[in-house]
Amino acid sequence: MQKFDILIVGGGMVGLTLALSIRKQTTLTVAIVDTNPIAELSNEPEVRVSAINSASKQIFDNLDVWSLISEQRLQPYQHMHIWDKAGYGKIDFDLAQVQQSIATEQLGFIIENNVIRNALWQQAQNDQGIRFFTQELLTNIAVGDSEVFASFTQQAPIMAKLLVGADGANSWVRKQLDMPMTFRDYDHHALVATVKCPQGHQNTAWQVFLPTGPLALLPLFEDDLCSIVWSTSPQEAERLSALPAEQFAKELTAASDGKLGNVELVSERFTFPLTMRFAQDFVKERVALVGDAAHTIHPLAGQGVNLGLLDAAALAQVIADKVSEQSLSQDGNLAWASSKNLNHYNRWRKSEASEMIAAMESIKQLFTPQSAAPKILRGIGMSVLNKLTPAKNILIKQALGYKGQLPELAKQPLD
Secondary structure, eight states, rough: EEEEEEEOOOOHHHHHHHHHHHHHHHOOOOEEEEEOOOOOOOSSSOEEEEOHHHHHHHHHHTOOOHHHHHHHEEEOOEEEEEEEEEESEEEEEEEEHHTTTTTOOSEEEEEEEHHHHHHHHHHHHTTEEEEOOOOOOEEEEEEOOOOOEEESSOOOEEEEEEEEEOOOTHHHHHHHTTTOEEEEEEEEEEEEEEOOOOTTTTTTEEEETTTTTEEEEEOOSSEEEEEEEEEEEEHHHHHHHSSSHHHHHHHHHHHHHTTTTTTTESOOOOOEEEEEEEOOOEETTTTTEOOGGEOOOOOOOOOOOHHHHHHHHHHHHHHHHHTTTTTTTSSSSBBBGGTTHHHHHHHHHHHHHHHHOOOOHHHHHTTTTHHHHHHHHHEEEEEEHHOOOOHHHHHHHHHHHSSSSOOGGGOOOOO
């Protein structure tokens, strides 16, 4: 039997951030089970990217990971341009305006997922309190009164005081432990790819709301490269994926009003369905869920990964607080892993996730096909909002992650 304080199933961005956050604040030992190998970066950009906001950057800073990320490659952006294809409304966010009320050097960063994961993995491997299990998947979980027992087919089982499911939207941990999930199909598929833009991305995150769904063009580490996330109906996503590259590029150029020039497809196209998921509880006795295992949202605001990273920092903080209290159960074991002691995490992060899910649903519904009158009103509303600096600053603070109750690892001084 191999004994650890915490067993994390899933070594993606959120699971690794959780492990490092726990080790940053406690002496607890951590086991991570994940059979997906680290991928070496090629010269070509990875298709899957994340928009990392200031709160998430602060977490990486505090975990001594940001320098490892920046040594590889990333793209900051100082501007955001959002417009309505079906109307005439637009909103522009500019760093210079934001800096009048918020101490930040960027509006955000577009970073390839593998860049982030590789940096986190490297940092975790250097921590003697973290051990990786990469040869086999777990086959069974049994939760006892004071321990969790996790079994492999061949390796010796793992015993831990707390099990964390950080294993994604189709979480095996969540299913094994029958943790109920509310879900709704967004009736959208996301098409992702890398494109070349002759006019350059101009350090700007671009997003247009089309009648079929939002299209984002996100700046990459080379001036003329963008990552696209095109959310549309499953049928339209299938049609777009099947188009010859040149025809796809023409339709993408038209959809983006040619604002980045005549774009060129330079990667494969990948599609995946979009579903809202929300676990009814993020905590069960000696079990917790983080990231996509607990919730998934529409990618139109690029907040999914940031929400998960805040889960990780919040859970680590709650654990550290309970450990520092040295609360002992009747049998002499530390009770920090009990559902009662982790209930603050459950309430905290469920509230933040439900607010984000509601916000994404509201935005999605606002831009669904409508009659002419609502389109005109929507355009007027966007144009008015674009001139209201205080209102825009509230929105950008939320986009930067500075809203709600922040974990200590995510905080930085605000003006």
